[in-house]
Amino acid sequence: MSFATLNLNPSILKALTETGYTEPTPIQAQAIPEIIEGHDLMASAQTGSGKTAAFILPALNRLAAPSKMPGKGPRVLVLTPTRELAQQVCDAATKYGKHMRFKIISILGGMPYPVQNRLLSGHVDILVATPGRLIDHLERGRIDFSRLEMLILDEADRMLDMGFIDDVERIAEAAPRSRQTLLFSATLEGVVGNLASRLLNSPKRITVSAAKDRHENIEQRMMFADDVAHKNKLLSHLLTDTEVNQALVFTATKRDADSLADQLSAQGHSVAALHGDMSQRERNRTLLNMRNGNLRILVATDVAARGLDVRGISHVINFDLPKFAEDYVHRIGRTGRGGSTGIAISFASNRDAQLLKRIERYIEQRIEMHTIAGLEPKYKLRTSSDRPRSGAPRSGGYAGNRGNGFGNAGGYGGNRSPSTGPGQARGYTDGRPARSEGYGGQAAQPPRDRSFGSRNGNTAAPRSDRPGFGAPRTERRGSFNGNRFSSRGNKA
Ligand code: AMP
Numbered sequence: 001m002s003f004a005t006l007n008l009n010p011s012i013l014k015a016l017t018e019t020g021y022t023e024p025t026p027i028q029a030q031a032i033p034e035i036i037e038g039h040d041l042m043a044s045a046q047t048g049s050g051k052t053a054a055f056i057l058p059a060l061n062r063l064a065a066p067s068k069m070p071g072k073g074p075r076v077l078v079l080t081p082t083r084e085l086a087q088q089v090c091d092a093a094t095k096y097g098k099h100m101r102f103k104i105i106s107i108l109g110g111m112p113y114p115v116q117n118r119l120l121s122g123h124v125d126i127l128v129a130t131p132g133r134l135i136d137h138l139e140r141g142r143i144d145f146s147r148l149e150m151l152i153l154d155e156a157d158r159m160l161d162m163g164f165i166d167d168v169e170r171i172a173e174a175a176p177r178s179r180q181t182l183l184f185s186a187t188l189e190g191v192v193g194n195l196a197s198r199l200l201n202s203p204k205r206i207t208v209s210a211a212k213d214r215h216e217n218i219e220q221r222m223m224f225a226d227d228v229a230h231k232n233k234l235l236s237h238l239l240t241d242t243e244v245n246q247a248l249v250f251t252a253t254k255r256d257a258d259s260l261a262d263q264l265s266a267q268g269h270s271v272a273a274l275h276g277d278m279s280q281r282e283r284n285r286t287l288l289n290m291r292n293g294n295l296r297i298l299v300a301t302d303v304a305a306r307g308l309d310v311r312g313i314s315h316v317i318n319f320d321l322p323k324f325a326e327d328y329v330h331r332i333g334r335t336g337r338g339g340s341t342g343i344a345i346s347f348a349s350n351r352d353a354q355l356l357k358r359i360e361r362y363i364e365q366r367i368e369m370h371t372i373a374g375l376e377p378k379y380k381l382r383t384s385s386d387r388p389r390s391g392a393p394r395s396g397g398y399a400g401n402r403g404n405g406f407g408n409a410g411g412y413g414g415n416r417s418p419s420t421g422p423g424q425a426r427g428y429t430d431g432r433p434a435r436s437e438g439y440g441g442q443a444a445q446p447p448r449d450r451s452f453g454s455r456n457g458n459t460a461a462p463r464s465d466r467p468g469f470g471a472p473r474t475e476r477r478g479s480f481n482g483n484r485f486s487s488r489g490n491k492a
Contacts, residue, residue: 006032008057009064011099016057019095025050027208032058035182040203042183042196046215046333049208052092055152055182060097062149063125073144074127077151077175079134079168081158083108083280084287086128088309089154093126102126109133110280117142131159131167138174148175153199156185157192165195172199186326215329218316218336218344222356222367224377225347231319232263234347237372238317239269239297245314246290248334249299252320260319261299271297302327311337318346321355325362345370 001023003016024032027045034041035058045051059076067075080086086106093104102125107116109130116133120142127134127143137143151172153159159168172181181200185192188207196203225231239247251257254275261273272286272295289295290310300308302322316335322328328346335342346367348356360366371377 001029006057007036007061008032009061009100011064012057012060012096015096015098018098021053025054027051027206028054028057030206030208031055031182034204034206035180036061038180040181040200041206042185042188042200042203043206043208044186044188045184045206045208046186046329051184052089052154053096055154055184056089056092056096059126059150059152060093060100060102063097063102064100067147067149069147071144071147072123073147074124075147075149076126077145077148077171078126078128078154079131079152079159079171080128080154081130081162081164082303083110083130083283084303084308085155086130087284087287089128091309093128104128107133107137108280131164131171134171135167138171143174145175148179151175151179151181151199153181153183153185156183156195157187158185160191160195165191168195169198186329215332215336217340218332218342220332220365220367221343221345221370223345223347223370223372225349226377226379227349230375230377231347231349233375234372235264235317235319236267237375238315238345239264243314244296246293246295246310246312247297247315247317248308248310248313248331249297249317249319250322250331251299251301252323254301256320257299257301261297264297264299269297270295271299274298274300274303276301276303302331308334309337310334311340313337314342316342316344318344321346321348321352321359323355325355325359328359329363 003013003021003024006024006029008016023029027043027049031041031043031045031051031054035055043051043054045054055078059078063075078086078089080089086108090104090106093102097104103123104126105119105124105128107120107127107129109132111133113136116137120137134143153168156168159165181203183192183196183200183203188196188205223234225234235249238244249260251260254273254277257273257275261271264271272289274283274286278286286295286298287308287310290298290312293312299319313335316332318328318331322331332342332344335344356367
């Protein structure tokens with residue numbers, strides 16, 4: 001199927017050809033004709049499926065014909081959960097509408113009100129907004145919805161997760177009843193389904209595939225880590241791989257993102273942090289640097305899990321696993337963009353057993369375990385193939401009998417092959433020289449239990465699973481000897 005069969009305006013088709021798209025993705029092929037026919041639509045489509053173009057192309061198509069209403073308020077309103085996603089929508093509209101004349105503005109939290117007031121008082125065709133800030137303007141009477149033809153809820157599930165349900169409903173109430181409403185979401189069940197039944201009018205329903213079924217183009221790997229020092233070493237090793245074009249590393253907290261970025265920068269990496277405490281300006285600048293290839297590594301919190309669309313990201317590394325299984329899917333979807341392939345590597349420590357189980361249950365597949373020669377975990381681990389299947393009776397689960405969560409401390413060598421299965425040798429496990437500082441020499445040490453992570457070896461340290469506090473300084477330095485790289489030198 002080609003875009004030409006979709007009845008899109010020739011100027012849009014021209015832009016698509018210039019962008020290099022040869023055919024619509026499945027969500028585009030199914031959604032665009034329904035939208036052009038004027039139906040309300042609820043679509044379940046995974047990020048990375050081309051969903052943004054699935055609603056922006058028909059929206060632009062509408063704008064190709066003049067408005068039937070007088071006024072200068074927006075004709076299309078796109079609500080997104082995050083500023084990053086809003087930016088992505090704006091970029092997509094600008095790209096696909098480059099041969100058209102229209103005005104697009106974004107109204108996002110964290111931006112100055114006076115500028116937004118000025119923007120809203122002018123002529124607008126497409127308004128892209130986060131719900132909270134839009135409500136502020138709506139309540140102050142600064143939004144004119146009299147021309148509004150199309151209301152689009154992008155990643156509706158996420159907006160609801162973030163507590164925007166009342167705002168979304170109030171915005172929808174303020175929009176003309178005659179509008180066309182499109183709802184895109186990873187899931188169409190539960191609260192999202194309820195919201196859709198209130199806001200949409202006899203919608204067509206499209207499910208390209210459930211979130212968890214996607215990402216066949218992303219190879220998922222799991223690496224067990226004894227503690228944060230071990231995670232640091234694994235990360236350092238992975239980042240020296242020249243196959244890593246650009247990497248997105250996820251941490252659990254903003255503070256961890258900052259400290260890990262600092263740590264990687266001190267090691268000579270071209271790296272920045274991205275999280276919600278940064279000003280919009282800083283976030284934009286960082287994203288631009290990532291897009292331009294000026295940065296090789298981005299260390300981010302989940303704020304970057306949605307909407308970030310950088311084709312160069314070859315690897316997603318979960319330094320910390322996400323709290324919610326669904327976020328895992330969104331995180332790994334930051335690689336393998338636009339039809340390319342990607343690799344997602346997750347570090348799991350003993351505290352992550354339940355989380356890992358939830359993730360695997362959610363994606364309905366086992367994540368294969370990998371090890372790096374010389375950086376194997378110290379303790380015997382239960383791996384994908386010998387962990388009990390979901391629902392199967394467990395005898396002790398991932399937690400071993402030594403209190404360290406990983407079973408006995410008998411080392412890893414003896415059972416590596418049988419426990420990891422034939423595919424396990426793919427990637428880093430072969431052909432790599434063992435690291436000089438290695439782990440082998442320490443393998444016979446007794447389990448350190450809760451002492452890892454403390455700077456001074458104080459066994460009372462409460463929380464070890466944080467970057468930057470893992471290993472003594474000398475050990476950390478040693479792990480990077482001879483492995484520094486320049487980001488540019490390593491770019492593919
Ligand atoms: P999205 O799911 O909207 O986040 O889009 C994921 C990526 O797919 C973006 O980088 C788009 O530029 C790209 N994309 C969208 N539509 C197509 C298409 N028809 N062919 C190739 N790439 C596409």
